[in-house]
Amino acid sequence: MVPRSQSTLNSTKAENETPVVYVVDDDESIRFTLQSLARSVRLRVETFDSPADFLAFPKHDAPSCLILDVRLRGASGLTFQAELARYGLRMPIVFMTAFGDIEMSVKAMKAGALDFFQKPFREQDMVDAIADALKRDTLRRASDRALAGVISSFESLTVREREVMKRVVTGMLNKQIAYELNLSEITVKIHRGQVMKKMASRNLPDLVRKAEALGMEATRGNSSALLPTARGAPGENPSVGRRI
Structure with missing residues (x-):
């Protein structure tokens, strides 16, 4: 051939x-x-x-x-x-x-x-x-591809990493997360590093934007918000007509 x-x-x-x-x-x-x-x-x-x-x-x-x-x-x-x-x-x-x-x-x-x-x-x-x-x-289409990538990254997180991510995006400090999840602060730091790596986030604001794109709630102490519900393509604007 x-x-x-x-x-x-x-x-x-x-x-x-x-x-x-x-x-x-x-x-x-x-x-x-x-x-x-x-x-x-x-x-x-x-x-x-x-x-x-x-x-x-x-x-x-x-x-x-x-x-x-x-x-x-x-x-x-x-x-x-x-x-x-x-x-x-x-x-x-x-x-x-x-x-x-x-x-x-x-x-x-x-x-x-x-x-x-x-x-x-x-x-x-x-x-x-x-x-x-x-x-x-x-x-x-670009927004859809970006959202699909975020969803895929989130699905690669372990349950514990999702728990940590949910609290990180609310602005909680490592010691606060450690206390709430009954973990050591060093363990939380490791999980947090894995979350940032798997989510390909350069900084906290980027991680927060991705959490919002997933539809993840950012309310402290609400463990029901561990699974995302995609809200549609971020950046999409409503169509506006011009002529009649």
């Missing part, structure tokens, strides 16, 4: 990381327009004439956004927006419609849509909206 050249591997990696624009619209002319528009700025694009086809398509592991028509044959884009979370799809959504109104756009924005366009739309406005959506998804 002949190994693939480094240039081929690099090319494949670059392609895999290229952002993707998904388009769901039952109007073939609109799908063609958006396909051409996305390709003109060197983005990958996948088009579908129904939500069902979009859901059945294997998604690329890359920053993505969804351009979604409000009114589809036999389906509502707004209803589909509400269903996407059940499928674990969190990509930003840009809506478009030929029959929009203020109430419809407000409903879409409140549900998390990034933008809302009336057809026909200005191509540059759509390009700008796509760029904004992909930037947001890039940040979300």
Whole structure:
């Protein structure tokens, strides 16, 4: 078997990381327009004439956004927006419609849509909206990866190390932790060092931020707060729409 050249591997990696624009619209002319528009700025694009086809398509592991028509044959884009979370799809959504109104756009924005366009739309406005959506998804994916790393690090801690960590992030001193856990101060110091090492924390503020990302309570004496409940990607901002 002949190994693939480094240039081929690099090319494949670059392609895999290229952002993707998904388009769901039952109007073939609109799908063609958006396909051409996305390709003109060197983005990958996948088009579908129904939500069902979009859901059945294997998604690329890359920053993505969804351009979604409000009114589809036999389906509502707004209803589909509400269903996407059940499928674990969190990509930003840009809506478009030929029959929009203020109430419809407000409903879409409140549900998390990034933008809302009336057809026909200005191509540059759509390009700008796509760029904004992909930037947001890039940040979300980075936050997700960071949170996954923090969770993995926390799971590597022993039960005792978790007990020590919980108290360290409340600001307790080693001697206070030692007294509360009935340990020697030197033992607490060792556990604390292991916590900092396994959590890859440079200092206490960094450890506190990671504990907050995990959803770990920081109340002294509450031993029920030893297991984290992730709060979602830190750094994610609510979507804000711009056009009606």
